[in-house]
Amino acid sequence: MATRVQHDYGVSAILTVPNVRVVIHVADWPMELMVDGGEENFLRVIPEAPVLSQPHLDFFESILRDRLRHRDWRQLRGSLINLDLDQMELVSKWLASAGYIPQAAMSEPSARYFSREDVANIANETLGWKPEYVTPAIIASLKKYRDVFAWLMGLGQQQFRRAVEQAFEFDDDRRERNRIYLREILSGDTRLKLKDPAIAFMAESKAPAGTDPETVRLCLQGTGTAQALSARFWWHSDGKPIVTIDTNSPLNAIGLSIHIDRNFSRRNWIVCDTCGKGRDRTRGRDRFCSARCRHRFNTTKRREKIKLLLESERAWAELPEWKRRGKERWRWISARVERVSRGNLNVDPSWAKRELSKIKARKQNRRRDVTRKAQ
Numbered sequence: 001m002a003t004r005v006q007h008d009y010g011v012s013a014i015l016t017v018p019n020v021r022v023v024i025h026v027a028d029w030p031m032e033l034m035v036d037g038g039e040e041n042f043l044r045v046i047p048e049a050p051v052l053s054q055p056h057l058d059f060f061e062s063i064l065r066d067r068l069r070h071r072d073w074r075q076l077r078g079s080l081i082n083l084d085l086d087q088m089e090l091v092s093k094w095l096a097s098a099g100y101i102p103q104a105a106m107s108e109p110s111a112r113y114f115s116r117e118d119v120a121n122i123a124n125e126t127l128g129w130k131p132e133y134v135t136p137a138i139i140a141s142l143k144k145y146r147d148v149f150a151w152l153m154g155l156g157q158q159q160f161r162r163a164v165e166q167a168f169e170f171d172d173d174r175r176e177r178n179r180i181y182l183r184e185i186l187s188g189d190t191r192l193k194l195k196d197p198a199i200a201f202m203a204e205s206k207a208p209a210g211t212d213p214e215t216v217r218l219c220l221q222g223t224g225t226a227q228a229l230s231a232r233f234w235w236h237s238d239g240k241p242i243v244t245i246d247t248n249s250p251l252n253a254i255g256l257s258i259h260i261d262r263n264f265s266r267r268n269w270i271v272c273d274t275c276g277k278g279r280d281r282t283r284g285r286d287r288f289c290s291a292r293c294r295h296r297f298n299t300t301k302r303r304e305k306i307k308l309l310l311e312s313e314r315a316w317a318e319l320p321e322w323k324r325r326g327k328e329r330w331r332w333i334s335a336r337v338e339r340v341s342r343g344n345l346n347v348d349p350s351w352a353k354r355e356l357s358k359i360k361a362r363k364q365n366r367r368r369d370v371t372r373k374a375q
């Protein structure tokens with residue numbers, strides 16, 4: 001079955017299964033994040049004019065809506081996985097880009113309307129987020145999801161399917177265990193000790209140590225915060241069919257994007273060889289997150305090579321005559337570089353010769369300059 005995974009998001013499809021576009025639809029309206037890290041699934045509405053000033057209305061009606069409509073869930077997924085949770089400024093920025101607003105900034109926690117002050121508070125670049133609103137509970141919740149998402153993105157298609165199966169098994173085992181306990185308690189016998197199915201689940205699925213079994217299960221069995229999501233099947237005026245999956249939760253949208261990518265695309269998650277940051281790899285065999293990192297890696301490697309080359313040249317010079325006999329200088333030097341670096345650095349004898357003569361020429365020029373200046 002041919003599938004096409006699109007790179008852009010917004011209102012366009014995340015995936016096209018022959019003729020059917022699959023769209024994740026998240027309301028282009030902010031979602032409140034509570035101080036305990038949970039999502040408030042109720043979306044507040046704005047009071048009618050003239051309570052709000054025109055600039056504030058504009059902010060809501062065009063700027064915010066437009067920004068939220070164009071959220072790219074794959075990009076948000078990547079930036080969450082790479083997010084440094086010790087940097088509150090960065091966390092605030094991520095939360096705003098995902099479409100969260102801080103409940104702590106609202107004048108009335110469970111009101112159905114934004115008050116005038118609420119609107120004034122969130123009508124800005126960071127949607128009202130300030131580092132002090134990022135509570136330890138919010139950090140803990142983000143960490144839970146970040147770690148599980150990072151792990152899921154690194155799994156192959158088969159491993160991913162197997163992990164989903166194991167999550168379903170875990171859910172059954174847990175229910176069965178609760179039934180047995182209940183029976184024991186009702187019969188007055190409480191000596192029974194059963195193994196915690198979460199331990200077996202974490203070991204079998206090879207979920208990373210320290211991740212929370214419940215979050216792992218929910219991300220595999222469901223989409224992150226929901227067990228299942230409903231979808232609408234409809235068609236455009238041009239007759240093209242569309243499946244729209246609705247959710248108001250940014251975390252769910254990210255969880256869903258993982259299921260879509262793990263099942264239908266060849267995307268995978270790579271960790272940059274230079275800076276250790278992860279990113280989506282859509283094609284090829286690139287090991288770097290950016291051109292800068294590739295350049296930095298190559299420069300470092302070149303420096304290491306030159307250093308070993310110079311060292312090997314000295315070693316050659318110190319070699320007694322009888323040991324040099326029958327050996328070719330450049331071949332011996334490049335073989336030594338390869339041996340000392342344990343095969344990490346490959347040097348061609350002709351390259352070695354060229355580089356070393358360039359270095360020598362540069363040194364000589366410098367010496368000449370110094371003598372000229374001294375005169």
Ligand SMILES: [Zn+2]
Pocket residue numbers: 272273274275276277288289290293
């Ligand atoms: Zn990098």
